[in-house]
Amino acid sequence: MLYTLHELAYYGATPFRLGAQAAKTFWTHPFNPAADTLMARSAAAAAEVFEGLTRRYGKPAWGLDVVSVNGVDVRTVEETVWSSPWCRLIRFARNPADLRRAGKPADAPAVLIVAPLSGHYATLLRGTVEAFIQDCDVYVTDWVNARQVPMLEGRFDFFDYVDHVRTMLARVGPGAHVVGVCQPGPPVLAAVAVMAMDGDPNRPASMTFMGSPIDARLSPTATNQLAEQKPFTWFRSNMIHTVPLPYPGAGRRVYPGFVQLYSFMSMNEDRHRDAHQDYFANLVRGDGDAAEKHAEFYDEYLSVLDLTEEFYLQTIDIVFQQHLLARGLLDHRGRRVDLTAIADVGLMTVEGEKDDISGVGQTQAAHGLCTSIPDDRRELYVNPDVGHYGVFNGRRFRDDIYPRVRDFIARNQALHDAVPGRRAAAA
Numbered sequence: 001m002l003y004t005l006h007e008l009a010y011y012g013a014t015p016f017r018l019g020a021q022a023a024k025t026f027w028t029h030p031f032n033p034a035a036d037t038l039m040a041r042s043a044a045a046a047a048e049v050f051e052g053l054t055r056r057y058g059k060p061a062w063g064l065d066v067v068s069v070n071g072v073d074v075r076t077v078e079e080t081v082w083s084s085p086w087c088r089l090i091r092f093a094r095n096p097a098d099l100r101r102a103g104k105p106a107d108a109p110a111v112l113i114v115a116p117l118s119g120h121y122a123t124l125l126r127g128t129v130e131a132f133i134q135d136c137d138v139y140v141t142d143w144v145n146a147r148q149v150p151m152l153e154g155r156f157d158f159f160d161y162v163d164h165v166r167t168m169l170a171r172v173g174p175g176a177h178v179v180g181v182c183q184p185g186p187p188v189l190a191a192v193a194v195m196a197m198d199g200d201p202n203r204p205a206s207m208t209f210m211g212s213p214i215d216a217r218l219s220p221t222a223t224n225q226l227a228e229q230k231p232f233t234w235f236r237s238n239m240i241h242t243v244p245l246p247y248p249g250a251g252r253r254v255y256p257g258f259v260q261l262y263s264f265m266s267m268n269e270d271r272h273r274d275a276h277q278d279y280f281a282n283l284v285r286g287d288g289d290a291a292e293k294h295a296e297f298y299d300e301y302l303s304v305l306d307l308t309e310e311f312y313l314q315t316i317d318i319v320f321q322q323h324l325l326a327r328g329l330l331d332h333r334g335r336r337v338d339l340t341a342i343a344d345v346g347l348m349t350v351e352g353e354k355d356d357i358s359g360v361g362q363t364q365a366a367h368g369l370c371t372s373i374p375d376d377r378r379e380l381y382v383n384p385d386v387g388h389y390g391v392f393n394g395r396r397f398r399d400d401i402y403p404r405v406r407d408f409i410a411r412n413q414a415l416h417d418a419v420p421g422r423r424a425a426a427a
Helices: 002-012 014-028 038-054 096-101 122-133 158-172 185-197 222-229 232-238 257-267 269-285 288-301 309-321 365-369 395-417 420-426
Strands: 066-069 072-084 087-094 110-114 137-143 177-181 206-210 253-255 346-352 378-383
Touching: 002 014, 014 038, 038 269, 066 122, 072 096, 072 158, 087 096, 087 122, 087 158, 110 122, 110 158, 122 137, 122 177, 122 288, 122 395, 137 158, 158 185, 158 309, 177 185, 177 395, 185 206, 185 365, 206 395, 222 309, 232 309, 253 309, 257 269, 269 288, 346 365, 346 395, 378 395
Parallel strands: 110 137, 110 177, 177 206, 206 346, 346 378
Antiparallel strands: 066 072, 072 087, 087 137
């Protein structure tokens, strides 16, 4: 019922939204003699803020057709190299001629960036991807909005996620490097462990986890505490809703993206309110740069997708309530996941000291669980100046975090290539 009411509210606001668009056009039209008055700018700003708060935000574009590398514009082509009803594996193929002009080798480490499936689209990692394109052959998981997947396609749960990661690593090929940002940490680590248990030649050369809840018992945040304090039945009763018509996935039970969005916004209600007040003030005073930065951020932040019921509830149960992977009790397809089987895959963890979603210690717990990895293939880094989103985006990420991850990948690529058997498999 909540999903249907949400849709009704959106469509019910449509006439007012159209009216706001018309008002903005009227007050900003160059033929309007009052267009440059304080009254007109205030009216236009109010209309723009209202329209932005009530419109629907679709999936954003990547916008990475051209990336600056060493001061040279390098063209990229977005290719879908593998897909399922639930995910597209995207490769950002770099133009070889442009790379030569930028002084970069065309033969670069292949990196699979596993984007979070936690409410936002993979484009939230645009800054992450742009940084890795500088030095790597980049692949990204582009998860599909569950409300767009017909019921006939069946279920998608935590263990399907693990299998998807393994399949995509196989598609990228031996010797790749996998980077799990936030939510993917546990299923990516489980996937690599299963590959190591099977001696899979496609297991990665390294794995990097950034702000991930590998062991959510450590330094619990408000998010962790909510998951632990509420009984599992509460999440099933209050967070799961049915997709209405006319979506292709009508009838599917999901954790709606708008519920996740409202939950996150309520955690920082004052910050979002102040941001919109500043946005209004900047529009009135004509500060286009500040207003544009606000719009760019919220165009991305307010774009959300739905998760399947089974994936969301299993994640709550496995990761945040029973902590099965961290306790060594996770079974995948009838087999116990053995993290000590990972012996020749590098491990790096990145955390932000100010992270209020995945507290310090939750990600680096992977080092204590993967005891068979040699010390020369490990790195643990905690940035003292960033919160959750700063771990994978923004200036601190570009200047402090990404160079460390890049160098870690390069070292592990060299160690991987030095092993004859694995080098032959990669070839």
